[in-house]
Amino acid sequence: MTATYTFDVFTSLDGFGAAGGDWTGYWGKQGPELLAHRLGQYEEEQRMVFGARTYRLFTRMLAESTEDSEVRDPWVTRMTRLPAIVVSTTLEGPLDWADGTVAHGDAVDVVARLKEESDVPLRSHGSLSMNRALLAAGLVDRVQVTLFPVITGRTGLDPVFRGAADFDLDLLGTRTLDGSVQELVYRPRLHG
Numbered sequence: 001m002t003a004t005y006t007f008d009v010f011t012s013l014d015g016f017g018a019a020g021g022d023w024t025g026y027w028g029k030q031g032p033e034l035l036a037h038r039l040g041q042y043e044e045e046q047r048m049v050f051g052a053r054t055y056r057l058f059t060r061m062l063a064e065s066t067e068d069s070e071v072r073d074p075w076v077t078r079m080t081r082l083p084a085i086v087v088s089t090t091l092e093g094p095l096d097w098a099d100g101t102v103a104h105g106d107a108v109d110v111v112a113r114l115k116e117e118s119d120v121p122l123r124s125h126g127s128l129s130m131n132r133a134l135l136a137a138g139l140v141d142r143v144q145v146t147l148f149p150v151i152t153g154r155t156g157l158d159p160v161f162r163g164a165a166d167f168d169l170d171l172l173g174t175r176t177l178d179g180s181v182q183e184l185v186y187r188p189r190l191h192g
Contacts, residue, residue: 003122005049005123006141009125009128011146012147016152017159018156027150029180031178033177035075039073039078042075048125051088052090062080081098085110087111107130111139132161132164144186145183149180149181165190169188171186
């Protein structure tokens with residue numbers, strides 16, 4: 001039996017993973033229900049999988065933040081305490097992560113091996129280009145999209161699915177958080 005792999009991503013309605021301009025984290029739409037739900041998801045035993053770029057972004061944001069910053073929300077703090085694999089061809093250890101290791105090589109090969117070997121579920125938050133490749137290779141079991149009620153047409157950054165293959169999505173679950181944020185969980189199937 002292979003471990004379940006979840007691609008967990010935040011997005012605006014128009015498909016951007018982040019925004020510039022005067023948008024804050026969570027596009028300013030986080031509330032107590034979202035934050036508590038996220039903490040609950042990250043309290044479960046699991047292993048994080050990141051690409052090198054996302055790992056560097058997280059560690060830089062955490063290093064530049066203060067203790068009371070939203071960057072250090074309890075679920076993010078919990079995420080940093082989970083075991084993590086960083087897939088990279090350039091990084092060397094040790095990592096600035098409580099239980100982090102570098103896996104050298106191609107993400108498709110690394111994650112295929114991890115799915116066979118891991119005794120806990122695998123989850124990746126962000127790591128867009130890596131997860132697009134994993135989707136195309138059929139290694140993603142769930143796509144968990146947290147959809148924030150904003151359109152960032154002028155300031156949107158990091159299109160979540162730009163360049164991805166075509167997929168049919170089987171809806172596994174939905175949840176509304178704080179009255180406006182949608183969490184959608186799908187099982188992806190390569191189209192065609």
